[in-house]
Every structure is written in C-alpha cells, then in structure tokens.
Amino acid sequence: MKIDIVSIFPEYFDVLNVSLLGKARQSGLIDMNVHNLRDHAHDRHRTVDDTPYGGGAGMVMKPEPWGEALDSILGADAVASEDSPLVIFPSPAGEVFDQKMARELSLEPALVFGCGRYEGIDQRVFDHTATQARVRLVSIGDYVLNGGEVAVLAMIEAIGRLIPGMVGNPESLVEESHEDGLLEYPSYTKPSVWREREVPPVLLSGNHGAVDKWRHEQQVERTRRVRPDLLPPEQR
C-alpha cells in the first residue's frame, strides 16, 4: 500500500518507523512518504493559515499550500475516478472511523492523508480535491484534537495491521473486539495463580467446546455492560 501524509508537523510520524509498521515499511509492504505542507508556502514565514472570512475565533488553513501539496501527490491534472487514490481528511465533522472502515481501507492501494490544524482547512480544498481523487472526511471520535496527526496515526495503525502479510498470525485479527460486533473476552496467561487470583478453571480444562462457550458468554456480558449500543435492541 502507498501512503502519503501531508502535515505541518512531519516529525509526528517518526514513530511509524518502529514495531510492526516499521517492519512493514522496511519490507516494502507499506511505502510511506510524509510531506511538509510548509514546503508549499512561499512567503518569507512559510505561512499556512489566515483569519477566517466572516469573522470568528482562530485561523483557517490557506488553500494555496494545500492545493500545491496535493497536486504534487495526485498530479495537477488528475481527474477523479473509481481508481483514484483515496484522500482522507481527518475531521471531527467527518464520518466516524471504525473497524469496518479500517478493513475497507486496508484494501486500498493508495491512501493520502491531509492533516488539518487550527480551525481546519479552507472548504475549497475539499471541493477541489474531490475533482482530482476520491475524498472522505473521517473522525476518530466525538472529541476535538489540536490537529489531524494523532488521528492519522490511529487510523494508519488500525488499517496497517489488516494489510495481508502484516501480522504473523492473521487468525488473531479475527478474534478481536469489534470484528464480530462484540467486545473481546478477557485473556489470561501463565502463571495460573497470581497474587491469589486464579485463572477461570474452564480455561485450564482442555475442553475446547466449553472454552468457546465461556468466551462467547464473556463477550456478550462485557458488551452488554460496557457497550450496549453495539447489540441489537432485543439483546441489550
């Protein structure tokens, strides 16, 4: 998968050199490039923001640096089609990111992320980019961050681990929270007694049917208690 990221803080993405994503970059599974938006601002101060038309608090990201940065990735003459890269602008006003979306996005050959700052990006950037590529505004939850960088890191981590070849044991991905609409069951490892707390005996029984049944019950109980909204109304 090819990933391009545009940000005024490229150093945020240095952490993508470690762990599984770092290995995926080294092995070529992920080809990632981070672009500094300020390289596309040409005044003495490399300005990327200005006051909002219509008044109000805060600053808005200017369209010119964004246009130039995205042209350099997509091509100035690019025309949006089904095969275009998908450009994702993180935004608290976007559709909410979840495991289903992560799975969907893990199948994309090319993703471009545009990290907003301040009060966000001039609307015309979204409108124009939609003529050059496919565009989605995506939120990682109902709260407001200072910038899109942390949101993009979270999305890349969730998407990246689903790319075929990324995780050694792909079965472990299927059993996780949100994969079947339920939260994951509690996990235990050795020793079987720790600080007088025992592992549930069923897990030591060797009876796989009983283990599966117990785990499913735990999933339903935990989901009902913590996230009843994930269950159909008749099961809440």
Ligand SMILES: C[S@@+](CC[C@H](N)C(=O)[O-])C[C@H]1O[C@@H](n2cnc3c(N)ncnc32)[C@H](O)[C@@H]1O
């Ligand atoms: C301070 S926020 C701007 C918030 C904007 N004025 C609003 O009310 O929708 C600056 C940037 O942080 C990012 N951001 C903030 N919260 C986010 C969230 N929940 N999900 C994804 N991105 C977020 C976006 O890139 C946004 O442009």
